Every structure is written in C-alpha cells, then in structure tokens.
Amino acid sequence: MTEILRVAGLNKAFGGVTVARDIDFALEAGAMHCLIGPNGAGKSSFFRLLLGEHAPDSGTITFRGEDITRLRPFQRIRRGMSVKFQVPGIFKALSVRQNLEVAFQNHLHGADLAATVERVLDFASLGDEAGTPAGVLSHGQQQWLEIGMAVGVEPQLLLLDEPTAGMSPDETRRTGEMLHALNARGITILAVEHDMAFVEQIAKRVTVLHFGAIFAEGSIAEMIAHEGVQRIYLGAADE
Numbered sequence: 001m002t003e004i005l006r007v008a009g010l011n012k013a014f015g016g017v018t019v020a021r022d023i024d025f026a027l028e029a030g031a032m033h034c035l036i037g038p039n040g041a042g043k044s045s046f047f048r049l050l051l052g053e054h055a056p057d058s059g060t061i062t063f064r065g066e067d068i069t070r071l072r073p074f075q076r077i078r079r080g081m082s083v084k085f086q087v088p089g090i091f092k093a094l095s096v097r098q099n100l101e102v103a104f105q106n107h108l109h110g111a112d113l114a115a116t117v118e119r120v121l122d123f124a125s126l127g128d129e130a131g132t133p134a135g136v137l138s139h140g141q142q143q144w145l146e147i148g149m150a151v152g153v154e155p156q157l158l159l160l161d162e163p164t165a166g167m168s169p170d171e172t173r174r175t176g177e178m179l180h181a182l183n184a185r186g187i188t189i190l191a192v193e194h195d196m197a198f199v200e201q202i203a204k205r206v207t208v209l210h211f212g213a214i215f216a217e218g219s220i221a222e223m224i225a226h227e228g229v230q231r232i233y234l235g236a237a238d239e
C-alpha cells in the first residue's frame with residue numbers, strides 16, 4: 001500500500017496550551033481511519049494543522065509524497081485534501097443546489113459544474129431538496145450537504161470532524177454507508193468521532209489522542225480492550 005499522509009514530530013502550542021505534542025502519524029492510501037479522544041484532546045487542532053490553518057511550531061507534514069508543511073490551505077486543497085469541520089459551512093438562505101455551485105465554482109465551470117452538482121445531489125440523497133433553502137433541511141441533511149460540498153471535486157483525502165454529531169441513529173447509519181461509498185471510489189477518509197458504533201461501522205483502525213499526543217493506536221477491538229483507553233476515554237461515560 002502507498003502512504004498518502006505522514007506526520008512527523010508535529011508540535012503546536014498556543015501560549016501555555018499544547019494542542020499537538022510530538023505527533024507521528026501515517027495513513028495508507030484508501031484507509032478509513034478514526035481519531036478519538038476526550039474533549040479538548042486536540043483532535044480538531046490536528047485537523048487544522050493538517051489543513052494549514054495552524055502553522056506547526058515544529059515537525060513536518062507529507063501529503064502524497066510532497067512536504068506540504070509550509071503550504072497554505074488552498075494549496076493543500078488543490079493537491080487533494082478536503083475537510084468538513086464541525087462548524088456548519090453552509091449558506092442557509094441559499095438553496096441546496098446554489099450551495100453546491102458556490103462550493104465547486106472555483107474548480108469547475110459550465111457543463112462540468114452542472115454534472116457534478118447533479119452527481120452530488122444524488123449521492124447525498126438531496127435530489128428532491130435541490131431548490132430548498134439549506135437552512136430548512138434537517139440537521140442530518142445539512143451534514144450530508146456539507147459532505148457533498150467537501151467531496152464534489154473528488155479529493156484524495158477527506159477529513160471529517162464529528163460528521164454524525166447530533167444525528168439520529170438512522171442518519172448516522174446512512175452517513176456510514178455514504179462514507180463507505182466514497183471510500184470505494186478511492187477516497188481516503190480520516191474522521192474524528194465520538195460515537196463508537198459509528199467508528200466500528202466505518203474504521204478498521206483507530207488513533208487515540210490525549211493532551212495533544214498520540215496515546216494509543218490499533219484496531220477497534222484493541223482500543224476497546226485497552227486499559228488506558230478505557231480509563232481516559234471509553235469508561236468516562238460510566239463515571
């Protein structure tokens with residue numbers, strides 16, 4: 001397998017708060033991988049470092065064989081990285097179709113743009129809502145619209161920050177199916193997730209972050225059985 005992403009010795013602090021501590025991390029092309037960890041562990045900050053929204057204090061990020069550590073976010077996106085953050089990035093007053101057009105218009109034009117919008121509407125099960133203002137969609141549909149906005153230009157690597165937050169069990173399951181469909185098209189997926197049933201549905205391997213550092217990494221079964229992971233994260237709900 002080819003490596004799509006490698007992070008080596010990544011450090012970042014904001015004043016006294018260390019959000020990334022000596023992170024070494026690698027991802028195989030074609031993987032579906034989850035990042036888990038307690039609130040404030042640094043999961044979102046790690047995504048912002050990968051995307052280039054934060055500059056690391058030290059360390060390197062290699063994406064598809066190229067050192068991208070000093071590249072700006074738009075340069076990383078051009079090279080095939082895409083991200084859906086937790087904070088909604090949709091325009092609520094615009095229709096679903098207009099949101100997709102706005103998301104893709106820097107990359108696609110004319111017939112290509114129209115065809116991609118139709119393909120994403122279909123993929124995200126939003127065909128019937130194309131003319132609906134995005135703000136009146138259900139919470140789950142808004143999340144799917146955002147995933148659609150993130151994958152329209154066929155990224156190599158999709159970063160998802162808590163894609164199922166606030167979803168019903170049925171919406172969560174359908175989101176898992178959507179991600180499997182994207183993965184089958186060759187898109188590597190790295191997702192931050194709290195819902196362990198969803199993690200089991202989509203990922204073979206899991207990395208646990210704690211206080212900005214990698215605490216453990218392995219299969220889901222290994223992480224569930226891991227005493228330390230139980231203590232810092234999985235058991236927390238029972239305390």
Ligand SMILES: Nc1ncnc2c1ncn2[C@@H]1O[C@H](COP(=O)(O)OP(=O)(O)OP(=O)(O)O)[C@@H](O)[C@H]1O
Pocket residue numbers: 014017018019037038039040041042043044045046
């Ligand atoms: N720009 C910033 N300036 C100062 N502190 C920050 C900044 N960004 C994040 N932090 C702090 O860094 C720590 C890690 O935050 P981060 O959002 O990355 O954690 P997280 O694992 O994604 O948490 P959650 O699961 O709650 O979303 C937190 O203590 C947060 O308050």
